[in-house]
Amino acid sequence: MLGSGRLRVVFFAISILLASLLAGTLSAAVPATVDPEQLLRRADTIKTSNHAEFAELLKQLDGETIKLSAEQQWYLRFLDAWEAAYSGDYKTATTSLNAIMDQSPSTTLRFRAGATLVNMLGIGHRYEEAFARLSQLLDQLPEVDDKEARFQGLGEAAQLYIEAGQYDLALNYANQLLAENSTGEYACKGRYLVLDARYRSGKLQDIARQFQEGIDVCVDVGGTLFANGIRADMARFEIQQGRAAAAINLLQRNYAEVLGAKYQSLISQFDALLAMAYWKDGQVALAEQFAHDAINSSIRDEYTESLTTAYELLYRIKLQQRAFAAALSWHEKYMAADKAYLNDVGTKALAYQVVKQQVQAKKLEVETLGKQNQILQLQQALDRKASETSRLYIALLLSVLVFIALWAYRIKLSQLRFMRLARRDGLTDIFNRQHFLNEAELQLQYCRRASRDACLVLIDLDHFKAINDTHGHAVGDRVLQRAVGACKAHLRSTDVFGRLGGEEFGILLPECSLEQVLARADQLRAAVASAASDGDDLGIQISASFGVACSIRSGYELHLLLVHADEALYRAKREGRNRVRVSDDGAEACHGAEVVSIERV
Template structure:
């Protein structure tokens, strides 16, 4: 390659340079950029096909740096103008990735569906592996982890010693980690990292390490996560992929916070915010803002804490909207594909009916009766299919607003409904209160009895809450074991009494010796806020209710608390107390 660069390049040299640049674009990105710069200066000496190949690689490189708005029209131009079917296919696959990152999820799922239909006609190994990899990643993002794992396994089957070995194993780890099916990451992650290092695919190796570090953090091994992330931090900086750098920073911030290193946690959380992809909401960005809020609050800078809390709420809402949009886009495109298939089947049936009609015209009257019966059956089947498709669409719209485990409002819908109710209360000058609930020591239940028992405990707790709620109350799951209730037309004293009733109901409902939760004592801590103190803004109500919840946790859990800046008031097992 050095000889080719030094000499006056021929057409074959340019082809080799382009292919070499394509092969190292993730494994040695700095050299890839140098080759792009050199080839960009030789554009007039390239053949039309080589120029199109170069334009594709340039578009890919722009997208790699996070400038998806510029990369997307360049890829569309390659798809429109290239005469190479394989290059058009690869550009389409890269475009799917850009559309997904740019939040055009419905277009992304529609495009990948078309590419997967075309895949049997594609013989180029690299193009096939690229498409399978993008499909696996896209379906993982939409929460379809079984589909993501299926395409990752297909990559390994088709290319067990090439790109499929590294990228397929990476996507296997991602699918299993995101679906929560890992009890340990040791064997799978080590094999995947070794495969990627062998191929010099350091980007994917570090993406796997990021998943391993998060797994360690979630299981109380923050020190091990710090050691792993710091050991590979310089390599991540060298790779220059903004999203990965932000992910590493956010995980380091969380790990240092867990270990009590507040200064380092703040440093890396700010780095995660500053280094994130512009206009993109990610889980890492949300976690970084949440940490900065907790740090400033702990250090007593309430103005900064409030500012970070607002940014956290916006980022969290954006991230949850993004997750819901992906899931809804997947279901929408799936229904569209089914509807299109049904339309094709309907047209085929209509053609069959026309053929049958021509035949039946020549037969006797008794045969025409059979034709009418068959026609009615076909029309009934079409009507039935149409009804089922419509019913499925309505069901998916409902699922987008409900928590999949408990059936109550999810966080996004809870926030929307709560803000509408508070606006109504403001206009009509009515009272309202917000109650935050957090199950005590719930992680111990999951770790000791498993997630299946933990899920049943959550359901029992929700059922206990619902027994004490009115039809006008707004009840939602905010995340994990945390719940929120908006109580319209309810004074603070009434809210405290209602919260105490729910507290007793949870402790009673989830501590029995039955098959669902055998001998598991569960309690909950409560924080209460009222518009009389916090105003009608949901954000401020959440902050004050969260302060009350924090006070309940700090004072021993299994209690109801309402906390103001200077005069907290606490209710313990039904008895209210005042503390300075």
């Protein structure tokens, strides 16, 4: 098992050596007289299953371009662009793909270049362009006969819809890919996309068995990249189920293989998952090491879930070690990465909805123009024939135009509703994390300008995981809704209330002193505790722990208030839960040497 940075370097060196030896063997084994078309087809077939051989074939073909026909040179240019994208050189890849789409005489090659460009636009955060181009590709798909091109188009559609949270659409295209390609590499990637979409949407049943079946399918056909993608999801599931040791074993068994593939996104995922698993297993030093590895292996200028996880773990580790200066530094990086990642996720979902509405609006516009042309033609006929029947038909078409206008108005209302949903937590109907942070920042700026106090309260439901495990997620959801309802009954209209994630909530109370917030926090604590047994949730008793920070000590910087409130919350947890705790330093700032805290058990 890999246990240190030195072993990781050794495995990496071994994988590089093996790849070099394989490349040399392939170079010697491929005769100079082999048909270039066969080499191109071979390279295209193995580009993910045997990347070392693929790279060597490209090197050989790039050195013999003079022997290639014009069509073969375009084919080689496409494979070179694909390799650049795989290696993370997105600028070179995008330039080549655009040239292929504009100039290649092959319809199939232009389609494949467009599908690859969809992937590049998504990676470059140009989501509206990505969805717009994907819509064009899907319109062309029924006319595409080439198996590889159809596979790539369906795969990119499923992948982009998964990233946008449109799991039903993703499953539709992934299942279509499987239906057309039931064996080989295509079946492997199709199975990976189906599993990923179902797992992320919470619809995957018998998870461990289905994950293992998907891994076996990919291993049998040499699809190690997709097999390790499934293993990453499987490890994430093991960690969520509290089986950190099983996750470590799974990840470490395949770690050298992932390093050898040199796919940065997957390497960063494995590093972040290993860091989380070691943290859950109590191996803090290894957790810290792999968290740093996840940061180093992340793609430059990309904010991903893996990077956010690594920053958060390093913050937690330094906080546990009471290295508060380092904890604050990592927390700032975590907040910035988390904000950028959540913004990116929201932008993807919103871009999908915007492009969907634009496509519908364009279809309506085309229909409207068609109806208008019909009206003009009928008006001309009316001038010639003065036909009452024509007048009635015009009236009917005008009614259709009114209907289309009303439909366009509904689409506009729908867009406004999507913007509102992007700010609200779907379960509790309070602010989601990102909107809470934005609104809290605005309130703190107001309090700073007006020289008014402001306090931040962090709330965490006690033993909530046990409720989910014992009674199921449906009961857990009702418990969350009940706790939120109990809190909302005691909040002012100026208070900012949001769900930060899972069972954790935050309240920013402007124009509120420390004495006032302690009384109000205890009132909220009592309200949550008394809202436990209303009959439909099996009489489940719930409680919550509260951490309080005040601007009089922490200032008006939100990230510092969050750190201090989080410290107080963890102290409330350690001291028995169902109580309110305020940061020790904050209490001294308000009351000298006396530490203010409220406790109810």
